[in-house]
Amino acid sequence: MHVVADPGQTVGCISNEESSSGIAQLESLKGLLQSRNKEAGSDKLNARLEETVPSLAPSLSESHFNQSGSAGECSHSSDNPVAGGSTPSAVTTKPDFSKLKGEICLDNLSIKELHETFKATFGRETTVKDKQWLKRRISMGLTNSCDVSVTSFIIKDNKLVKKENEEISNCMDGSYAEDQPIGNHKDLLTSLNQLDYHQVVPEKRVENPSLDDNSGSDDHQTEQRAAKRVRKPTKRYIEELSEVEPKESNGRLMNLAKNSGHGLISLKSHVRPVRNVILGGRTVVTRLDSLGGYGIQVPCVSRVRRSRPRKNFMALLKFNPSGMGTEAMLVKKVHGDHSFPPDDEKESRVFLKANSTPEHVHHQKFNPSGTGTEATSIKKAFGDHSFPPDDGKESRVLKVSSTPEHVHHQFIGVPEKDKQFSVMSAIGLGHNMELKCMNSSGDSDDNVVTVPTPKGGIRRKHHRAWTLSEVMKLVEGVSSYGAGRWSEIKRLEFASYSYRTSVDLKDKWRNLLKASLAQTPQDNGMNSRKNTGAMPIPAPILLKVRELAEMQAQVLPNLSSTKIAGSPRKNVHEKQTGFL
DNA sequence: CTTAGGG
DNA sequence: CCCTAAG
Structure with a gap:
C-alpha cells in the first residue's frame, strides 16, 4: 500500500534520530501495533469517513508536517550497523520519518490524519479509532518514551511538549464530534461505543515474532504471552x-x-534491615504475641516463623525415651555461632546455651504444664546441623535418633501455643561434635557431607557435590524425558541415588543451564579462576546441556504440537522394576 | 506429591 | 540447598 522512500534512507534517518535502543523499542512497538480492528462498525465508519471527509489526507503532510529537506540530512549515516537489525522485519511498510520532522501537533489531527501519522511513524496501518490512543502511541513512537501521559500532544524535535491547558477529555464522544460531523449519527456512535477502548487485535503475531516483545509498561498491553508463572509473595x-x-x-x-x-x-x-544486633548491645526486640490467649510480650527476633509448625517436628518427639523429654540429635554447627542474644538468624528461635559436656547436652523443658510443646522452625534451627545424610528422603527430614552422641534435650519450656520454642544449649558444642557426627554414621558414598567450612566462617550446609557421573545422568535424563520431568528422571536415572530429590535435579539442571550459557560465548575466564573447589563441568557436557536447552526451548513453546514427536521420549510410565 | 521459581 | 506457591 504505502510505498516508502528508499530503505537505506529511512534507516539512515532512524539511526540518526534514535539510538539503537530506540530502534528496538520502535520495532517492538511495531509488533504490538500490528493489529486490525475487525469491529463490524469500523468498516462502515471508514466508509463514512471517506465520504464525508474527502480531502483531509492529502493536506496532511502539507499542513502539519514540516518536511523541509529532512531526507537530505539523514542520508549520510546509513552505514550504521543498526540497519541490519531493523530491516529484516518484513512489515508492510517501513516507518517514514521523513514526514515526521518538525513540529507535530497531534491534537489538531483528525482520526484519519492520525492514522497517517501512525503509519508514518510505525510503518503500519491501524484502524484503531481512539484518538487518545493514537496520539499516545504516536507520541511514544516519536519521542521514544513510554510515559506519555499527557493529554495534549505536541511533538517537537522528538520531544513531547506539554501543554496543560488543553483538555481533551473524552475522545469517544467529544472529539469525534468536533472533527467529524458524522459523529452525530446514531449508528456511528453506537458502533464507536462498541469499540473497545483498547481494541487491538493482535492477529498477525506470526509475521514478525521477533518483534513480539513487550516494550514496556503500557496499559494497552494486556498481552497474555507465555509469561513465567507468577507467584504472589510468599x-x-x-x-x-x-x-x-x-x-x-x-x-x-x-x-x-x-x-x-x-x-x-x-x-x-x-x-534488608540492619538487623545485626551486636552481642554486647543485646538488643532484644519484643513483640506482642498471643500466647494461649493472653497478650504477652515475647522476646522475639526478626524472621520468626509464624506459620504452621513443622510437620517434621513430630519426628523429634517420636524417639522420646522419657516420654516427655525430647531427644534429638542436635549437632548444631556451633562454632561460636550461638550468640545467646537473639541474633538475626532464622535459627534464632532456638537459643542454645551450654549445659553440660559437649557430648551430652541436656535440654530442659521450661514448661511443667506443657500442654504440648509445639516447636516450629525446628527444622530450620536444626537444619544446619550436618546430619549424616543417609538414605532416602528421610535425610531431608530431621533425623532423630538415639545417636551415638547421646545428646539429650530436656525441655523446660513455657507453654507456647505460638510454637515458640526455646532450647538452651551449649555454646560449647564444638567441633568434635560435628566431626564425630560426620564420621560416625552414614556417609556411605564418596563425598563427605562437606562440613561447614570452619575456615572463613562460611558455613555450608550439608551438601553433596555433584559428581560427574551424576551430571551426565542428569543430562541424559533430560534428553530422554525432557526438562521438567524431574520426578521421572529421578525415578529412572537416579534410582540408586537416594539423596538427590527431584528438586535437586531441577536445581542442578538450572545451574547447568546457567553455566552452559554463561560459558560458551568466550571460553576464557571461567576455567582459570573457577577451579576452586567446584568441579569445572567439562565443556562437552555443557555443550550438550546447551543443545538440549535449545531443543527444548524450541519444542516446548509450541505447546499442543503433537506431543513432541521428534524427541525420543521414552515411555515414562513404564513400571519401575518391581521391587519397592 | 510434583513443578517452578525465588532466595 | 532450602522454601513455598501452584497445580
Whole structure:
C-alpha cells in the first residue's frame, strides 16, 4: 500500500534520530501495533469517513508536517550497523520519518490524519479509532518514551511538549464530534461505543515474532504471552516484611507493613534491615504475641516463623525415651555461632546455651504444664546441623535418633501455643561434635557431607557435590524425558541415588543451564579462576546441556504440537522394576 | 506429591 | 540447598 522512500534512507534517518535502543523499542512497538480492528462498525465508519471527509489526507503532510529537506540530512549515516537489525522485519511498510520532522501537533489531527501519522511513524496501518490512543502511541513512537501521559500532544524535535491547558477529555464522544460531523449519527456512535477502548487485535503475531516483545509498561498491553508463572509473595516474605517494621522503630518504614499487601514488590530493595544486633548491645526486640490467649510480650527476633509448625517436628518427639523429654540429635554447627542474644538468624528461635559436656547436652523443658510443646522452625534451627545424610528422603527430614552422641534435650519450656520454642544449649558444642557426627554414621558414598567450612566462617550446609557421573545422568535424563520431568528422571536415572530429590535435579539442571550459557560465548575466564573447589563441568557436557536447552526451548513453546514427536521420549510410565 | 521459581 | 506457591 504505502510505498516508502528508499530503505537505506529511512534507516539512515532512524539511526540518526534514535539510538539503537530506540530502534528496538520502535520495532517492538511495531509488533504490538500490528493489529486490525475487525469491529463490524469500523468498516462502515471508514466508509463514512471517506465520504464525508474527502480531502483531509492529502493536506496532511502539507499542513502539519514540516518536511523541509529532512531526507537530505539523514542520508549520510546509513552505514550504521543498526540497519541490519531493523530491516529484516518484513512489515508492510517501513516507518517514514521523513514526514515526521518538525513540529507535530497531534491534537489538531483528525482520526484519519492520525492514522497517517501512525503509519508514518510505525510503518503500519491501524484502524484503531481512539484518538487518545493514537496520539499516545504516536507520541511514544516519536519521542521514544513510554510515559506519555499527557493529554495534549505536541511533538517537537522528538520531544513531547506539554501543554496543560488543553483538555481533551473524552475522545469517544467529544472529539469525534468536533472533527467529524458524522459523529452525530446514531449508528456511528453506537458502533464507536462498541469499540473497545483498547481494541487491538493482535492477529498477525506470526509475521514478525521477533518483534513480539513487550516494550514496556503500557496499559494497552494486556498481552497474555507465555509469561513465567507468577507467584504472589510468599508468606515468609510477607512475614519478613512485617517483621521488619518493629525494628525500624523510627517510623521510617511505618507504613511499610500497611502497604505490604500492595506494594510488596517495590519495597523489595528496602527490606534488608540492619538487623545485626551486636552481642554486647543485646538488643532484644519484643513483640506482642498471643500466647494461649493472653497478650504477652515475647522476646522475639526478626524472621520468626509464624506459620504452621513443622510437620517434621513430630519426628523429634517420636524417639522420646522419657516420654516427655525430647531427644534429638542436635549437632548444631556451633562454632561460636550461638550468640545467646537473639541474633538475626532464622535459627534464632532456638537459643542454645551450654549445659553440660559437649557430648551430652541436656535440654530442659521450661514448661511443667506443657500442654504440648509445639516447636516450629525446628527444622530450620536444626537444619544446619550436618546430619549424616543417609538414605532416602528421610535425610531431608530431621533425623532423630538415639545417636551415638547421646545428646539429650530436656525441655523446660513455657507453654507456647505460638510454637515458640526455646532450647538452651551449649555454646560449647564444638567441633568434635560435628566431626564425630560426620564420621560416625552414614556417609556411605564418596563425598563427605562437606562440613561447614570452619575456615572463613562460611558455613555450608550439608551438601553433596555433584559428581560427574551424576551430571551426565542428569543430562541424559533430560534428553530422554525432557526438562521438567524431574520426578521421572529421578525415578529412572537416579534410582540408586537416594539423596538427590527431584528438586535437586531441577536445581542442578538450572545451574547447568546457567553455566552452559554463561560459558560458551568466550571460553576464557571461567576455567582459570573457577577451579576452586567446584568441579569445572567439562565443556562437552555443557555443550550438550546447551543443545538440549535449545531443543527444548524450541519444542516446548509450541505447546499442543503433537506431543513432541521428534524427541525420543521414552515411555515414562513404564513400571519401575518391581521391587519397592 | 510434583513443578517452578525465588532466595 | 532450602522454601513455598501452584497445580
